[in-house]
Amino acid sequence: xxxxxxxxxxxxxxxxxxxxxxxxxxxxxxxxxxxxxxxxxxxxxxxxxxxxxxxxxxxxxxxxxxxxxxxxxxxxxxxxxxxxxxxxxxxxxxxxxxxxxxxxxxxxxxxxxxxxxxxxxxxxxxxxxxxxxxxxxxxxxxxxxxxxxxxxxxxxxxxxxxxxxxxxxxxxxxxxxxxxxxxxxxxxxxxxxxxxxxxxxxxxxxxxxxxxxxxxxxxxxxxxxxxxxxxxxxxxxxxx
Numbered sequence: 195x196x197x198x199x200x201x202x203x204x205x206x207x208x209x210x211x212x213x214x215x216x217x218x219x220x221x222x223x224x225x226x227x228x229x230x231x232x233x234x235x236x237x238x239x240x241x242x243x244x245x246x247x248x249x250x251x252x253x254x255x256x257x258x259x260x261x262x263x264x265x266x267x268x269x270x271x272x273x274x275x276x277x278x279x280x281x282x283x284x285x286x287x288x289x290x291x292x293x294x295x296x297x298x299x300x301x302x303x304x305x306x307x308x309x310x311x312x313x314x315x316x317x318x319x320x321x322x323x324x325x326x327x328x329x330x331x332x333x334x335x336x337x338x339x340x341x342x343x344x345x346x347x348x349x350x351x352x353x354x355x356x357x358x359x360x361x362x363x364x365x366x367x368x369x370x371x372x373x374x375x376x377x378x379x380x381x382x383x384x385x386x387x388x389x390x391x392x393x394x395x396x397x398x399x400x401x402x403x404x405x406x407x408x409x410x411x412x413x414x415x416x417x418x419x420x421x422x423x424x425x426x427x428x429x430x431x432x433x434x
Contacts, residue, residue: 258286
């Protein structure tokens with residue numbers, strides 16, 4: 195059984211090159227998999243399942259073609275697309291995942307996360323994350339006209355880019371203590387996440403002496419990134 199994981203695709207009409215790369219991935223690598231897991235930030239921004247933009251309507255059709263071919267597709271919310279809802283899931287054939295999610299595969303337990311909840315040193319972001327993940331905030335936001343929501347998303351992206359430029363690089367990475375607390379609480383030794391855009395494999399030791407591994411998926415701004423896990427092992431692949 196070969197299972198594929200990806201994150202931080204950041205699809206949007208402003209970057210058709212990313213869309214072409216991702217749609218080719220769906221037709222080639224993903225079509226040969228037994229399942230596909232998308233761990234957040236599939237979109238650069240998602241303002242609601244009622245978005246009538248042509249590109250926003252194209253993506254669920256592409257995902258539906260994959261799921262209809264017999265490849266289950268699982269989708270986790272990220273910090274850019276936390277407003278994906280049941281309508282999108284129905285249209286695309288995706289099954290929405292909680293963050294984190296435990297997965298049993300090849301006799302091992304894997305913990306899946308988008309990864310932004312682990313960046314606990316960024317206090318401003320964590321406060322923002324708590325606000326926008328609140329169901330009441332989301333209901334108020336989704337009740338606004340679509341044009342107003344799009345303007346909010348544009349402003350939020352610009353503000354985020356400026357904020358990140360002012361922060362030390364380590365602030366945008368995960369906190370090791372938060373990682374170990376999550377893994378120990380979930381009783382797992384393997385964690386897979388995205389969000390930080392720093393693809394790598396990290397080996398370390400938990401407090402009880404257990405050897406552990408954290409695998410970080412890369413973003414798709416310049417090239418595709420995925421993790422493939424089959425009976426031969428797990429591999430981080432860059433350059434799709």
